[in-house]
Amino acid sequence: MSTLDRASEAGPTTSVTPERLATEDAVPAEPQRSPRQRGTVARVLVGAALVLMTVAFVYPFVWLVSASLKPRSDVFDNRLIPETLTFDNYVEVWNAAPMAAWLVNTAFVTVMATLTVTISSALVAWGFARYQFRGRNLLFGLVLASMMIPGAATMIPTYLIWNSLGLVGTLTPLWAGNVFGTAFYIFLLRQFFLGLPPELFDAAEIDGAGHWRVFWHIALPLTRPALVVVALFEFQAAWTDLMRGLIYLRDREDFTVPRGLKSMLDQFGFGGEWHWELIVTASVITTLPMVIVFFIGQRQIIQGVASTGTKG
Structure with a gap:
């Protein structure tokens, strides 16, 4: 019905004002958030996505811990709460393998690396970050190119x-190969050094500080977050390194933990005995x-990664 029709039906005694017509024609607006x-x-x-x-x-880690607390017949029942709780696996794994020696060897290799x-x-x-010399960019490019070599x-x-x-066999x-540094860590630390104010190091050298003192007493303390990131990354890489253990280690007493787990898998997993409860228990340890x-x-990792690569 048009506005004129409503006005005619209103009769002579009913006054139709523009405000009334506008109110009648208005469509109710949807509430906005x-x-x-x-x-x-x-x-x-976002919280739901993070929880998932x-x-x-x-x-996987919770399942691994749960499986280590089960008897052999219940290892793969997929219950996170064991129906039969037992700690015997943690006793048996120390008797089945020289876990103490493997842990000591792994700790030594990891700390040294x-x-x-x-x-x-x-x-x-x-x-690379502090000093200017001929061929610096070329050398740094070669360092980065070494990361592409398989x-x-x-x-x-x-x-x-x-x-x-x-x-070989030690x-x-x-x-020992880490004595020469790693290309990725060199790049990471160089970016962090470039983010430090060079005036600070210039002032120290003017006051008589030598190159080594500037590096050791000023630069390194300021790069602590990045150093912690490098140390943690290498700690993880050395602790879980299986390939070099397979190549260089011969005696069982000299095994690292990853190499020892491989030997346990060969002995108890694929050798016919199927002691998976010992393998998952050793994996938890x-x-x-x-x-x-x-x-x-974790705090140093977040701080170091967030503040690295902002300059250069």
Whole structure:
């Protein structure tokens, strides 16, 4: 019905004003959400996504711990709460394998690899970031290009070098190569050094500080977050390194934990005995140190990654 028709039906005694007609013709507007409500919905969706991702990442470790507390017949029943709870697996695994010796060997290799690669990479990165010299960019480009070389391409030449030195069968090849630094860590630390104010180092040198003192007492303390990131990354890489253990280690007492787990898998998993409860228990013992280390250093990891690569 048009506006004129309604006006004619209103009769002579009814006054139809423009305001009344506008009110009758107006369509009720849908209620709009406020910015606060939209923000709440977004936070709920993000929180739900984070919870799902957390469950996806945590579930395998929770399953592993649960399986280590079950008897052999219940290892793969997929119950997170064991129907039959037992701690005998943790006693049997120490009797079935020299876990103490493997843990000591792994700790030694991991600490030496972490210390050597962190210090050597920091030294090289400091040279590329602080000093100007002919061919600096070319050399740094070659360092980055070395990351593109597959590890399989250098595996045999590296083995021949360690074999000529008579060190095959020892723990030395598992960590000594880090004395020369790693390209990725050099790049990471160089970017962090470039983000520091050069005036600070210039002032220290004017006051009489030498190059080594500037590096050790000023540059390194300021790059602590990045150093912690490098140390944790290398700690994880060295702790879980299986390939070099398979190549260089011979005696069972000299095995690292990953190499020892491989031998247990060959013995109890594929050798006909099928003691999977011992394998998952040894895996839990191996994983716990990494979880503790990353839990302690998580703040430094976030700070170091967030502040690296902002300059240069």
